[in-house]
Amino acid sequence: MLVLFETSAGFALFKVLDEAKVKECKDLHKDFSSLEKANAMVQLKSFRRFKDTTDALSATTALVESKLSKGLSRFLKKAIVKEGLKDKLAIADKALGKTIRDKLGIRCVHHDGVNELMRGIRAQLQGLLDGVDQNDLSAMSLGLSHSLSRYQLKFSPDKVDTMIVQAIGFLDDLDKELNNYAMRLREWYGWHFPELPKIVTDNKMFARTVLQLGSRSLVESADLDSVLPEDLVEEVKAAARVSMGTEISEEDTLNIHSLCHQVIAIADNRETLFDYLKNRMQAIAPNLTVLVGELVGARLIAHAGSLLNLAKHPASTVQILGAEKALFRALKTKHNTPKYGLLYHASLIGQTSAKNKGKVARMLAAKASLATRVDALGDTADDEEEHELFAIEHKAKVEARMRQMEGKSMYRISGTAKSSGKSKPSAASSSSSVRYNQSADVQMDVEDDTKTSVKKKSGKKKRKKIEESGDEQESSEEEAPKKKKKRSSSKSSSSSKKSKK
DSSP: OEEEEEOSSEEEEEEESOHHHHHHTSSGGGGGSSHHHHHHHEEEEEEEEOSSHHHHHHHHHHHHTTOOOHHHHHHHIIIIITTTOOOOEEOSOHHHHHHHHHHHOOOEEOSHHHHHHHHHHHHTHHHHSTTOOHHHHHHHHHHHHHHHHHHHHOOOGGGOHHHHHHHHHHHHHHHHHHHHHHHHHHHHHHTTOTTHHHHOOOHHHHHHHHHHHOSGGGTTTSOOTTTSOHHHHHHHHHHHHTOOOOOOOHHHHHHHHHHHHHHHHHHHHHHHHHHHHHHHHHHHOHHHHHHHOHHHHHHHHHHHSSHHHHHHSOHHHHHTTTOHHHHHHHHHHTOOOOSOSGGGGSHHHHTSOGGGHHHHHHHHHHHHHHHHHHHHHSOTTTSHHHHHHHHHHHHHHHHHHHHHHTTSSOOOOOTTHHHHHSOOOOHHHHHHHSOOOGGGOOOOOHHHHHHHHHHHHHHHHHHHHHHHHHHHHHHHHHHHHHHHHHHHHHHHHHHHHHHHO
């Protein structure tokens, strides 16, 4: 049995001298307690040193992904295939062993005994490797670990979906804080000027109005034209003249103004962050942005973890992403499952009626899934214009389907329904074309009418007689069993008298 061992200096191939102990896997660590026992257990057969840091990094990244690198393939061909060895190859990675078996035809094994063998070789690696100093091996390990970490963290600044995840999370936090601060400001200043919150609805505009206004008694001298539109300025002045709010002191005004500055700062920060998020989404996921918008697309990416994870999700998962609690609750209680999650806030779904929202969500999820895969896996450097047209074309298809479902376009008639779809002549047109035929009228004599009426009356009399006779028969039949019952009762009474005597 041969053992493939990977080090930071290169690939090592060991020959197992006692295979029975490896198969039994009992107290195998005792055979590597010292270097002499380790040399009696395994022996170095071949060693391939890495040329430089780049060679070591490429080989290590291939091993991490369970792939067969070119250097490892040449080493195994030279050490095993060309030598004509038929021994099994013990390997630490099962997936890599399958790749080696398929490409090179070498039988690979992996079990608990191999893992114990790898631990023993790693413990006595310095003595088992000839020509490799311990200091050099430590320096190589440190340099390779730094290079591998730098390679895994390497990214393009324009393709960082992590920034989108952090930005959308911070944007939601800012919205919550802004709502809390603005609500507190409206309640606080509402005691002094209760009509102003109903007139000015925007939070940032309300805070600027309070800064310019101060006390409502100064409404005539305050410069509200720089903050509010003309129609609102007149409305605020008219409301201030008849306001019934309480009076506030200068100290109260200072505290309210401090809160106004905080509200304005948070609102400005939110606008800046939203612009940054729009630019990031246009750079990273332009097709997804065209279909669902910046905010919904960013929330989908944040919920999935990354753009690549979102691209791996099927359309059915994208449709209900964000409604996992409702889904599992519906499955548990055997109710209807949700039709949409985060996609509900997309503009296309908001434009449809309530009965068609589920269908539009299913179509939009399918298109969004395709758009995400194009953004994550497509090479935008080569076909940038073609990729931009992808989302526009599919969005047009979704909109056309929406118009069709809403009844704004003609439905297609297919199959046997074509005959039923043909127009039929109306009743008005048919009545106008057909004229009344007077020759078809038939006149009846008066005598015939009297005869027929007499016949009808006689027929009615006969029916009445038959019905009366039938009723008499039924009444006689009903009386007969009553008489029988009386006779039977009289017989039973006489028999009882005789028995008493």
